[in-house]
Amino acid sequence: EIVMTQSPATLSVSPGERATLSCRASQSITNKLAWYQQKPGQAPRLLIYGASTRATGIPARFSGSGSGTDFTLTISSLQSEDFAVYYCQQYNNWPPLTFGPGTKVDIK
Amino acid sequence: EVQLVESGGGLVQPGGSLRLSCAASGFTFSNYWMSWVRQAPGKGLEWVANMKQDESEKYYLDSVKGRFTISRDNAKNSLYLQMNSLRAEDTAVYYCARAMDFVVFWGLGTLVTVSS
Numbered sequence: 395e396i397v398m399t400q401s402p403a404t405l406s407v408s409p410g411e412r413a414t415l416s417c418r419a420s421q422s423i424t425n426k427l428a429w430y431q432q433k434p435g436q437a438p439r440l441l442i443y444g445a446s447t448r449a450t451g452i453p454a455r456f457s458g459s460g461s462g463t464d465f466t467l468t469i470s471s472l473q474s475e476d477f478a479v480y481y482c483q484q485y486n487n488w489p490p491l492t493f494g495p496g497t498k499v500d501i502k
Numbered sequence: 503e504v505q506l507v508e509s510g511g512g513l514v515q516p517g518g519s520l521r522l523s524c525a526a527s528g529f530t531f532s533n534y535w536m537s538w539v540r541q542a543p544g545k546g547l548e549w550v551a552n553m554k555q556d557e558s559e560k561y562y563l564d565s566v567k568g569r570f571t572i573s574r575d576n577a578k579n580s581l582y583l584q585m586n587s588l589r590a591e592d593t594a595v596y597y598c599a600r601a602m603d604f605v606v607f608w609g610l611g612t613l614v615t616v617s618s
Contacts, residue, residue: 428604430547437597437608438547449606481547485603489561491537491549 396420396484398494406502413469415497417482422462426486429458429467432496433478441480442467469499477501504528504607506598511612518588518616524581524598524609532576535602538583540594541611548594551583552602566592588616 397420407413417427425445430438440449442458445465455470469476482494510522522538537552551572553560560572571584581598593616598609 426603430605432547437610438605439608440604440606443604483547483604488603489549489552490563491552491603493547493549495546 396487396492398492400494400497404498406500407472408502410471413472413499415467415480417465417494419463419484423484423486425461427465428483430481431478506609508598508609508612511614513615514588515618516616519586522583522596526579531579534600536581537599537601539597539599542594590616592616
């Protein structure tokens with residue numbers, strides 16, 4: 395099973411600032427990585443797949459990078475609606491499909 | 503517009519059973535893999551099971567193998583999850599998802615609580 399880790403667990407950022415979230419896989423997953431955003435009481439929303447391809451309707455301030463075992467989600471200028479929990483998920487080697495534990499982005 | 507609406511959640515005693523349903527609309531259901539993903543209260547996301555369009559492939563999380571069964575009825579545009587021998591650690595919101603690997607479309611979820 396591929397284990398996904400995320401850091402930091404919580405990221406405190408001021409609106410307008412840049413946020414950088416990290417995700418690491420226990421073994422290479424090539425570029426088979428997705429990022430999701432989840433707000434309280436809501437289902438997750440797909441942001442990025444293929445490590446760097448934005449999903450339909452996702453603003454350009456969200457970008458993904460990385461390959462192999464190390465990945466990054468960058469939010470270039472945080473908006474109020476971006477404060478949420480972010481999960482990464484690998485789909486290179488399954489079953490099982492596995493998610494990271496999440497990074498909570500909150501207001502500084 | 504793609505819609506996935508789960509139902510069937512509720513309170514069940516340990517060892518009991520529940521059957522979750524997911525009604526799909528807005529797309530050709532029979533063309534897509536479907537999945538169940540769950541989220542325990544205050545915790546992260548956990549993939550549970552998925553299945554191919556024609557039911558020829560089904561995969562499960564190890565901890566639910568032998569207890570949960572994923573199925574579908576393409577004529578009714580519906581996905582199901584039969585959950586038997588439920589345990590306290592199965593308590594979660596269960597999401598229906600249109601997905602083989604990464605999830606583009608999610609339902610709103612249905613809460614399953616396993617408690618005496």
